[in-house]
Amino acid sequence: MTGSVPQRPSTQVGYAQLSTVDPAAWQAAGTAWASLAGPAERRAGELAEDATALRPGWSGRAGRSAQSRLSGLRAELITLVPAVIEVDQVLAEFAARLAAARARLTAAVALADTAGVLIDRWGRVRPDPSRVPADRAGPTVVPVAAAVHDALALATAADREAADRLGQLAADAASGWVAPPPPDRPAPGTDPALVNLWWAGLTPAQRRWLVRHEPELVAGLDGVPADARDQANRSLLGARREELRAEWGRLLARVPRGPAELAGLRRVNAALAGLDELADRLDSSQPPRAYLLGLAIGGEGRTVVALGNPDRATGVLTYVPGMTAGLDDATDELGRAARVLSRCAELAPGEETSAVLWLDYDAPDFLHEAARDKQARAAGEALHRFQEGLRATHDGPPARQTVLGHSYGSLVVGTTARDHGLAADALVFLGSPGVGVTHAAELGVPPGQVWASTAPDDVIRLTRPPDDLVRQAVLGTSPVITIAGMLAGPGDERWFGRDPAEPTFGGRTFPSGRYGHTGYWHPDNPALDGMARVVLGQ
Known part of the structure; x- marks a missing residue:
């Protein structure tokens, strides 16, 4: 495991190899491969411009031959883009599995130290005669030996798989x-x-043809594996950025420029900034690798991004954010998902987990919009289909799937589970205004796997449903009066049903510190542990 490409091992990866390997170096190598995509796309564009410039002045057989050659070179460069992204995916997943294997080995070494067992540089295990009597050697050695074997077996499988996948790419x-x-x-x-x-019925060459020639189709299809969707969506990033810039130019050219144009310019500017930040995260060698599973630039913008490949993980979190979420703050929302993953790694270092930011709906921008469930209901079919897609594309035994909704996002999760069903093993609601049902049993998962937390100082605790007259008279008129009518004091009834964090709801709860409505992901908040433990099934 020391070359530029992992070699097929003739024997199991050794203890010394695994204890010294640097997974981050493999992640960085993958990022370096992916960085070739940009120059390849730019050069392909330049060749297209060159061909256009040559066409009027160069005819005949030589001109046709030159045009054909330029077209072939451009095609090769365009084909290179998904290829280098695929290499990046292989090496990033290899790095992630090596990190998990190293974590398991570290845990085995800690167990050996506690049990009085010695491990030599070849990974052989024996009792320390100064600490363990001969008649107790077996019970102390066996669990340590099993833990070492488990770590080395994972590293060997990762090494072999990466070598096979890269070898297939070359072939x-x-x-x-x-x-x-x-x-x-x-x-x-x-x-x-x-x-x-x-998708499974296609050959690898046919799948790559679709990623190259029909990226719009591949990018948006639930049921296509994450790696192919990532390749397709990344190939569309440049086009999406140019669409936003063109819209900016059209709005800027309008004279006179009224409130609608100014609002449009602010929206486009925010979307461009958010897209640039998202692109920086996609290009980063920071683990875990990000997979771009969806992107749209209309309205406030939408995106679906996974940290770590959800098709390979044993635990997958889908996080649905709430009010005002959009492309402009997608990386901030993604950071919340990343903090849950980090806590999972602390609690279970050898587990492979993935977290998905699912921002594929039109989140409310204003409180009077959030007082209705229209946008939550509109999101239901898409969230249902996405979760079904995760089930369909997963490699090996099914992952434990957890869906988490924060604020208005909890209503999205609840109404989807109620109206369409969710492929989820657990649901988590944070700072919820109600989830569209009165009892956990109505959500389609065992009530023991419905979890909620509301901070003591979360403003959501002040919300109460207005009576029908207030709802009818106010919601269509004044947002200010709406706020006054809905901030009506404590109780277990929220805007959209019973508070899921109350005992009467019938689910389970975990605590939160006093960090307000958006502080559930604060590193010192016990709620972060709660989320991670649900994802891990602990």
């Missing part, structure tokens, strides 16, 4: 990198299980 490049697939395509909204069957 495909030599034998035919892309090939057109059959003409049938799944329509948008197709059952993710059927999408996954279609």
Whole structure:
């Protein structure tokens, strides 16, 4: 495991190798490969411009030959983009599995130290005669030996898989990198299980053809594996940025420029800034690797980003943010998901977990919008389909899937579970205004796997449902009066049903410190431990 490409091991990875390997170096190597995508795209664009410039002045056989050659070079460069992203994915996943294996080895060493057991540089385990009597050697050695074996087995499997995947990439490049697939395509909204069957029936060359030629299709299909969706969405980033810049130019050119144009300019400027920040995170070698599973620039913007490959993880968190969430603050929301993953790593260092920011709905921007469930209900089908897609694309045994909603996002999760069903093993509600039901049993998961937490100083505790007259008379008129009517004091009834953090709801709770409505992810807040333990099934 010391070269530029992992080699197929003839024997199991050794103790000394695993104890000294640097997973971050492999992650950085993958990032370096991915960084070639930008220059390749730029050079392909330059070749297209060159071909256009040559066409009027160069005709005949030589001109046609030159145009053909330029077109072929451009095609090769365009094909290179998903290829280098794929190398990055392989090396990042290899690094993640090495990190998990090293964590398991560290835990084995700690267990050995506690039990009075020695481990030599070859990973052989024996009792320390000065600490363990001969008649107690077996019970102390066996669990340590098993833990060491488990860590080395994971590293060996990761090493072999990475070598095989890179070897297949090289073989495909030599034998035919892309090939057109059959003409049938799944329509948008197709059952993710059927999408996954279609995808599984394609050859690797046909899948790469689709990523290259039909990225819009691949990018948005639930049931397509995360690695292919990531390749397709990343290839569309540049086009999305240019669309926003073009919209900026159109708005700027309008004279006179009224309130609508000014609001539009502010929105586009915020979306561009958010897209640039998201692109920086995607380009970063910071673990875990980010997978771009969805991106839209209309309205406030939408995105779906996974930290770590959810198709490979044993535990997957889907986080649905609340009011005002949009593309402009997607990286901040992603940071919340990252803090849950970090706490998971602290609590269970050898586990492979992934967290997804699901911001694929139109979140309310104002309080009078958040007082209605219209946007939550509109999000339901998409969230349902996304979770079904995670089930369909997962490798190996099913992952433990947890869906977490914060604030208005908790209503999105609750109404989706109520109206469509959610492929989830656990639900978590934070700072909830109600989740659209009166009891945990109505959510389609065991009540023992419905969790909630509300901070003692969360302003959401002040919300109470207005009576029908206030709702009808006020919601359509004054947001200020709406606020006054809804901030009506304590009680277990919220805007959208019973408070899920109250005993009468029938779920389970974990504590939160006094960190307000947005402080559940604060490093010192016990709520962060609560979230991580639910994700891990602890």
